[in-house]
Amino acid sequence: xxxxxxxxxxxxxxxxxxxxxxxxxxxxxxxxxxxxxxxxxxxxxxxxxxxxxxxxxxxxxxxxxxxxxxxxxxxxxxxxxxxxxxxxxxxxxxxxxxxxxxxxxxxxxxxxxxxxxxxxxxxxxxxxxxxxxxxxxxxxxxxxxxxxxxxxxxxxxxxxxxxxxxxxxxxxxxxxxxxxxxxxxxxxxxxxxxxxxxxxxxxxxxxxxxxxxxxxxxxxxxxxxxxxxxxxxxxxxxxxxxxxxxxxxxxxxxxxxxxxxxxxxxxxxxxxxxxxxxxxxxx
Amino acid sequence: xxxxxxxxxxxxxxxxxxxxxxxxxxxxxxxxxxxxxxxxxxxxxxxxxxxxxxxxxxxxxxxxxxxxxxxxxxxxxxxxxxxxxxxxxxxxxxxxxxxxxxxxxxxxxxxxxxxxxxxxxxxxxxxxxxxxxxxxxxxxxxxxxxxxxxxxxxxxxxxxxxxxxxxxxxxxxxxxxxxxxxxxxxxxxxxxxxxxxxxxxxxxxxxxxxxxxxxxxxxxxxxxxxxxxxxxxxxxxxxxxxxxxxxxxxxxxxxxxxxxxxxxxxxxxxxxxxxxxxxxxxx
Numbered sequence: 181x182x183x184x185x186x187x188x189x190x191x192x193x194x195x196x197x198x199x200x201x202x203x204x205x206x207x208x209x210x211x212x213x214x215x216x217x218x219x220x221x222x223x224x225x226x227x228x229x230x231x232x233x234x235x236x237x238x239x240x241x242x243x244x245x246x247x248x249x250x251x252x253x254x255x256x257x258x259x260x261x262x263x264x265x266x267x268x269x270x271x272x273x274x275x276x277x278x279x280x281x282x283x284x285x286x287x288x289x290x291x292x293x294x295x296x297x298x299x300x301x302x303x304x305x306x307x308x309x310x311x312x313x314x315x316x317x318x319x320x321x322x323x324x325x326x327x328x329x330x331x332x333x334x335x336x337x338x339x340x341x342x343x344x345x346x347x348x349x350x351x352x353x354x355x356x357x358x359x360x361x362x363x364x365x366x367x368x369x370x371x372x373x374x375x376x377x378x379x380x381x382x383x384x385x386x387x388x389x390x391x392x393x394x395x396x397x398x399x400x401x402x403x404x405x406x407x408x409x410x411x412x413x414x415x416x417x418x419x420x421x422x423x424x425x426x427x428x429x430x431x432x433x434x435x436x437x438x439x440x441x442x443x444x445x446x447x448x449x450x451x452x453x454x455x456x457x458x459x460x461x462x463x
Numbered sequence: 464x465x466x467x468x469x470x471x472x473x474x475x476x477x478x479x480x481x482x483x484x485x486x487x488x489x490x491x492x493x494x495x496x497x498x499x500x501x502x503x504x505x506x507x508x509x510x511x512x513x514x515x516x517x518x519x520x521x522x523x524x525x526x527x528x529x530x531x532x533x534x535x536x537x538x539x540x541x542x543x544x545x546x547x548x549x550x551x552x553x554x555x556x557x558x559x560x561x562x563x564x565x566x567x568x569x570x571x572x573x574x575x576x577x578x579x580x581x582x583x584x585x586x587x588x589x590x591x592x593x594x595x596x597x598x599x600x601x602x603x604x605x606x607x608x609x610x611x612x613x614x615x616x617x618x619x620x621x622x623x624x625x626x627x628x629x630x631x632x633x634x635x636x637x638x639x640x641x642x643x644x645x646x647x648x649x650x651x652x653x654x655x656x657x658x659x660x661x662x663x664x665x666x667x668x669x670x671x672x673x674x675x676x677x678x679x680x681x682x683x684x685x686x687x688x689x690x691x692x693x694x695x696x697x698x699x700x701x702x703x704x705x706x707x708x709x710x711x712x713x714x715x716x717x718x719x720x721x722x723x724x725x726x727x728x729x730x731x732x733x734x735x736x737x738x739x740x741x742x743x744x745x746x
Contacts, residue, residue, distance in 0.1 A: 212574060235687055238524040284567060284589050291495060304587040306567050349689055381674040384667070391664040401684050404518055406632055
């Protein structure tokens with residue numbers, strides 16, 4: 181299977197694709213989310229793996245937007261711990277490092293490392309994995325980069341310091357997107373996008389069937405609709421212990437809203453990760 | 464009034480502070496959100512202006528986290544259109560520009576500009592306003608940066624191309640944070656953080672009073688609670704046409720949840736910006 185992702189080879193998205201589908205896949209790196217979403221239509225990929233939310237940074241709004249514009253559906257998900265390592269030349273000691281390159285988000289997630297080393301220069305880059313490639317290509321042994329283990333492996337860098345991020349609870353949820361006709365939906369988790377009728381209590385009415393059918397609401401988020409002032413879109417993830425409950429809840433929710441789109445039904449990855457929460461209190 | 468913000472002088476946050484409070488304020492730039500949040504306790508500022516959500520990028524999760532950790536409250540909000548300009552040396556034509564520096568988020572929001580000019584080198588920076596400062600300090604007339612108008616004015620740069628962002632609907636909502644005892648709450652908008660009891664229908668029960676009292680729900684978002692797997696926090700913004708309705712709804716919601724914290728009551732800025740939506744359909 182050929183799987184497109186946004187980023188350079190060695191990126192967290194590529195690591196997530198291999199975690200989900202095994203090392204036998206062919207990964208197709210693309211520079212932007214827009215071009216990654218075009219890869220299937222262009223015949224360059226069979227599927228697309230995209231980050232959809234991160235525990236520290238929230239939802240990846242651009243991916244939600246592109247998902248709504250596309251006809252692709254979510255067929256699987258996987259959750260990857262984001263572990264930032266300091267990567268450089270083998271044999272270099274931490275004291276010899278004079279500059280550290282990475283994406284500003286990764287630099288900002290390692291404040292404690294930089295605060296303890298005020299002499300180290302921060303060098304912003306467009307990509308975490310790409311910063312490893314650039315550092316190693318420069319030949320400058322005092323330079324290092326912040327990225328994931330896969331980037332170190334891919335470019336032949338050495339890990340000079342492990343897990344230098346401030347917050348250990350850094351997880352990203354990735355979704356696998358495929359053409360709707362490529363596989364039958366399976367699994368007990370479902371992602372929806374819905375719009376509400378213009379009447380009082382419309383949000384409440386849309387959530388009642390979910391509670392009524394004993395379905396767990398895992399996520400809810402309101403988002404303004406581009407180009408339609410005063411209109412909001414709601415994104416919901418939910419999971420049930422039986423397909424019947426899930427289908428009954430979705431059917432009743434559909435009746436309660438003005439527009440409902442199933443973004444995909446797939447097996448929830450949560451059960452495999454004890455540290456990743458659900459909203460079990462809101463069933 | 465001394466107002467702290469995250470970023471370099473000329474940043475969008477500084478422009479937002481002046482839009483809200485006038486040009487007579489003293490702005491206090493800080494390099495990180497963490498240090499900006501410490502500025503009041505350190506006696507360096509009387510208030511803090513922070514971005515809380517952007518129409519293209521979603522909620523600023525780090526600001527929500529720091530707000531929850533602090534004892535500050537929201538006392539006002541302001542909405543700023545984010546207009547990215549190409550800024551460089553006066554008299555330089557667009558064809559002479561060979562490199563463009565900015566924060567990767569700003570670079571990514573100007574894809575169309577770069578697609579039309581494949582020869583232009585993208586240079587990632589940690590800050591939009593800071594990239595203008597660096598370009599002008601370099602003396603290299605072929606270099607330019609992407610930032611807001613205030614950065615051009617502040618550093619004496621010339622706008623070489625106006626509004627080069629792909630999506631014109633780019634707005635950021637900023638909130639003014641002050642110590643809780645600094646001013647009485649006023650206005651008809653309220654921001655809440657709440658946690659739910661562990662029982663079926665808890666989310667539904669928390670939203671019922673809002674509908675019952677005819678209060679508009681402007682935003683709802685679920686977020687995992689750091690360090691507490693399986694627990695979620697909900698953030699809500701709501702607005703009413705009378706203070707009585709708002710207070711009745713908050714009191715009843717408080718009874719329906721296990722924990723409720725008012726993050727602030729303040730006048731809603733929305734009315735002044737026709738293109739910024741509410742969730743009027745969900746009253």
